[in-house]
Amino acid sequence: MSVKTLADAPGVSDPPEEPRPRSTFGALRRAPHTGLLAVLIVVVVATALRTDSFATTTNLINVLRQVSVTAVIAAGLTLLMTAGGMDFSMGSNVSVTTAVGAQLLSHGHSTAFTVIASVLLATVIGLVNGLVVTFTNVAPFVATLATATLLDGVALLVQGGLSVSIGTRMFSLGNDKVLGVPYLLIVAVLVLLATALVMRFTVFGRDAFAIGGNEHVARLSGIDVTARKLTLYAVTGALSGLAGVMLLSRLGASSPGTGGLTLQLTAVAAVVIGGTSLAGGHGTVVGTALGVLLLGVVANALNLVQVSSYFQQVSVGGVLLVAAIANELHKARSARH
Amino acid sequence: MTALSAVVRVRGVTKSFGGAAALKGVDLDLYPGEVHALMGMNGAGKSTLVQILSGAHQPDGGTIQVNGATYCGLTVRRARRLGIASVPQRRELAMGLTVAENVMLGDLPTRRGTVHWKAVDSEARKALSGLGIDIDVERTARSLTVAEQTMVEVAREVRRGGRILILDEPTACLSAEAAHQIRDLVRTLRDEGVAVVYISHYIDEVMAVADRLTVLRDGEVVRSTPAGDLDPAGLVRSMVGRDVVSRRVERPAPKDDIGLAVRGLSDGRTIRDFTVEVRKGEIVAVLGPAGDAQSHLFDLLSGRRRPDLGTVHVDGAPVPLGRVRASLASGLRCVSGDRRALGLVPELSLDENLMLADDRFARRRVHRRGALTRRAAPLRRSYGVVSLVGNPPVSALSGGNQQKVLLAKWLQTEPVACFLEDPTNGVDIAAMADIHTLVDDLASRGTAVLLASSSAEEVMRLADRVVVVSAGRAVAEHDITAITHDELVATALGGQPQ
Numbered sequence: 100m101s102v103k104t105l106a107d108a109p110g111v112s113d114p115p116e117e118p119r120p121r122s123t124f125g126a127l128r129r130a131p132h133t134g135l136l137a138v139l140i141v142v143v144v145a146t147a148l149r150t151d152s153f154a155t156t157t158n159l160i161n162v163l164r165q166v167s168v169t170a171v172i173a174a175g176l177t178l179l180m181t182a183g184g185m186d187f188s189m190g191s192n193v194s195v196t197t198a199v200g201a202q203l204l205s206h207g208h209s210t211a212f213t214v215i216a217s218v219l220l221a222t223v224i225g226l227v228n229g230l231v232v233t234f235t236n237v238a239p240f241v242a243t244l245a246t247a248t249l250l251d252g253v254a255l256l257v258q259g260g261l262s263v264s265i266g267t268r269m270f271s272l273g274n275d276k277v278l279g280v281p282y283l284l285i286v287a288v289l290v291l292l293a294t295a296l297v298m299r300f301t302v303f304g305r306d307a308f309a310i311g312g313n314e315h316v317a318r319l320s321g322i323d324v325t326a327r328k329l330t331l332y333a334v335t336g337a338l339s340g341l342a343g344v345m346l347l348s349r350l351g352a353s354s355p356g357t358g359g360l361t362l363q364l365t366a367v368a369a370v371v372i373g374g375t376s377l378a379g380g381h382g383t384v385v386g387t388a389l390g391v392l393l394l395g396v397v398a399n400a401l402n403l404v405q406v407s408s409y410f411q412q413v414s415v416g417g418v419l420l421v422a423a424i425a426n427e428l429h430k431a432r433s434a435r436h
Numbered sequence: 437m438t439a440l441s442a443v444v445r446v447r448g449v450t451k452s453f454g455g456a457a458a459l460k461g462v463d464l465d466l467y468p469g470e471v472h473a474l475m476g477m478n479g480a481g482k483s484t485l486v487q488i489l490s491g492a493h494q495p496d497g498g499t500i501q502v503n504g505a506t507y508c509g510l511t512v513r514r515a516r517r518l519g520i521a522s523v524p525q526r527r528e529l530a531m532g533l534t535v536a537e538n539v540m541l542g543d544l545p546t547r548r549g550t551v552h553w554k555a556v557d558s559e560a561r562k563a564l565s566g567l568g569i570d571i572d573v574e575r576t577a578r579s580l581t582v583a584e585q586t587m588v589e590v591a592r593e594v595r596r597g598g599r600i601l602i603l604d605e606p607t608a609c610l611s612a613e614a615a616h617q618i619r620d621l622v623r624t625l626r627d628e629g630v631a632v633v634y635i636s637h638y639i640d641e642v643m644a645v646a647d648r649l650t651v652l653r654d655g656e657v658v659r660s661t662p663a664g665d666l667d668p669a670g671l672v673r674s675m676v677g678r679d680v681v682s683r684r685v686e687r688p689a690p691k692d693d694i695g696l697a698v699r700g701l702s703d704g705r706t707i708r709d710f711t712v713e714v715r716k717g718e719i720v721a722v723l724g725p726a727g728d729a730q731s732h733l734f735d736l737l738s739g740r741r742r743p744d745l746g747t748v749h750v751d752g753a754p755v756p757l758g759r760v761r762a763s764l765a766s767g768l769r770c771v772s773g774d775r776r777a778l779g780l781v782p783e784l785s786l787d788e789n790l791m792l793a794d795d796r797f798a799r800r801r802v803h804r805r806g807a808l809t810r811r812a813a814p815l816r817r818s819y820g821v822v823s824l825v826g827n828p829p830v831s832a833l834s835g836g837n838q839q840k841v842l843l844a845k846w847l848q849t850e851p852v853a854c855f856l857e858d859p860t861n862g863v864d865i866a867a868m869a870d871i872h873t874l875v876d877d878l879a880s881r882g883t884a885v886l887l888a889s890s891s892a893e894e895v896m897r898l899a900d901r902v903v904v905v906s907a908g909r910a911v912a913e914h915d916i917t918a919i920t921h922d923e924l925v926a927t928a929l930g931g932q933p934q
Binding site for chain 2: 303304305308309311316323
């Protein structure tokens with residue numbers, strides 16, 4: 100007989116395992132964002148133990164102020180990516196907005212006019228992206244990468260290669276606090292909250308999910324996909340404009356290289372870390388917010404423990420890779436259950 | 437045949453997903469040179485069993501014995517090494533590559549480190565002709581028909597040393613002739629000594645091709661006998677657990693006014709001068725080989741594609757062609773036969789999919805889950821959509837339930853006219869009967885129903901009139917009472933007016 104019986108192999112003689120009652124731990128593990136939250140807590144605790152300066156109010160407020168700009172961009176990107184779109188030009192849009200804003204202010208225009216003009220300009224840029232994507236069938240990735248490069252150049256042209264200071268105008272938006280909370284953070288939280296509400300409670304938000312999930316079905320179901328996409332790209336543009344104004348007010352000046360692809364990639368990284376699908380159809384603002392925080396905290400921690408700034412890029416890349424892998428594992432596990 | 441020993445013995449295999457048992461101690465013997473049909477309703481456990489055999493899932497308990505060696509579970513790699521190959525329902529060819537490359541994929545013959553293209557073609561040709569398949573190996577996979585794709589996949593698996601071949605619904609969505617070719621191929625495989633596991637929803641086909649039948653129900657084997665021991669009725673009874681009859685019912689006579697009129701519709705070479713008029717309350721079927729004119733009607737009527745020529749009138753009013761929203765506004769509802777690509781959004785929940793169209797028509801702006809559930813509940817009831825837990829993503833439902841969601845999504849909007857494309861595509865017998873009843877009800881409520889189908893049985897069951905199409909043209913039109921099933925099949929196959 101050539102038949103081998105593996106008597107000691109598990110599962111041969113044992114009765115089939117009873118379905119385990121859901122333990123709190125198991126439920127916790129399956130809950131969305133648990134992994135991300137755990138990583139965030141580990142990083143925070145580890146840094147707080149290593150350095151005294153991390154867990155101070157000043158430092159934490161500073162971190163939150165710094166991530167606010169990224170958060171606003173990432174919020175818009177979450178909505179857009181959920182609908183299956185992509186905008187690589189948001190960071191460059193920020194560059195243009197800060198450059199134009201700084202020039203307007205330094206030429207003596209009023210702050211209100213500058214803000215409105217900057218946001219409008221950014222909205223138009225977003226809308227142009229949308230028009231290209233919807234009416235030419237060029238992949239959003241390619242189209243917006245092209246406009247990103249183009250806008251980076253435009254920003255340099257507007258600056259004339261020089262740093263443009265805005266003096267103390269808009270200083271309070273960038274630096275003041277109300278009840279100890281920076282204005283910038285308040286704006287960012289409001290934007291994140293609004294995006295979350297739109298995605299959860301409005302038909303517009305659900306349309307984004309439907310379009311990202313299956314554009315053909317969305318169109319056949321009577322959703323005006325073209326109009327929706329144009330709106331989405333315009334919204335991401337407007338949010339870039341808002342982010343630009345926020346950045347300008349925080350820095351007090353616009354210099355060549357403000358914003359741009361670095362900012363863009365941080366925002367994309369935050370959205371992807373947060374579990375939003377690059378293919379569309381799935382996305383959460385909570386995840387994005389956690390992703391933004393994680394990246395901000397990691398950068399700050401590396402600064403405080405005085406790691407060479409070269410390692411900071413390495414770490415952001417590393418965090419992104421680990422988070423992306425963790426998301427896929429989580430997805431695979433929830434698909435099995 | 438039984439003198440040979442089984443190549444695969446499955447013993448007491450159990451598997452559950454998240455507490456729900458999919459297989460409860462299943463035994464299965466596969467013999468070389470035998471076609472073993474695996475029958476069962478959607479959700480009976482066929483796919484799980486097949487996935488365990490091909491190594492995609494590990495069983496929770498039980499053993500699989502292959503060629504005398506016992507395993508507690510297979511990995512995809514090990515299954516392949518043991519000669520177990522499966523051809524899934526969705527064809528998995530590299531569409532941009534040639535047939536030859538696809539057949540030889542993963543094992544391209546090389547000479548001095550570069551691909552030896554002549555050998556690729558000749559080896560592939562040999563592999564195909566060995567199974568009596570006549571396909572030019574230099575064509576790209578994209579240019580193949582679905583049946584040809586299946587054949588190429590089978591040839592690839594056999595060439596790789598597949599001795600146990602699992603075919604998952606190889607004839608779904610195929611014309612009668614193409615299905616016939618596939619069945620011939622299956623017989624060739626059997627004669628070559630391959631153990632074939634054959635999954636199909638078509639009872640007649642299974643009775644014609646299978647040597648042995650195993651019927652699964654709710655994760656258990658209810659029958660496992662030589663095919664000759666069961667008649668179709670008995671087979672259905674053991675699959676469903678009760679008698680299922682989907683028989684023509686008397687509907688109220690159609691009204692006199694025309695609900696849907698299509699005149700002179702032409703689009704390239706796919707549809708030429710197609711004309712049909714459907715009265716309110718009438719069901720008119722368009723029957724043709726899969727991929728013929730009836731399969732292009734969806735794109736044209738739904739507004740996804742603008743035809744070259746032709747007009748469409750709904751309830752007497754002309755419908756602008758080539759615009760989805762205009763088509764919807766006219767009161768025409770088009771239900772795709774391809775629910776994966778054109779019917780449902782897999783990421784969204786069951787209820788959201790149910791209400792996807794209706795909520796847009798109602799111009800709702802706010803989305804609240806509680807309210808959505810309340811609106812969806814009566815629909816779930818009246819269309820018989822069953823889900824095990826609350827409101828899962830629609831992709832988690834069985835094929836039959838997904839199809840009911842798709843129908844409910846469109847039919848609840850009380851259409852004036854309705855175009856249904858293969859409404860029972862890939863659903864089991866019980867769901868099929870339910871869906872037929874739903875379509876009957878729809879017509880009884882006074883909707884003009886145009887039905888595109890490639891199944892003569894379905895046409896005989898539902899339609900009042902049938903238009904037979906072939907090569908893009910209507911070749912015959914009959915009252916259903918004036919034609920028998922066999923005549924209809926003959927017309928559809930021959931493509932000539934009788």
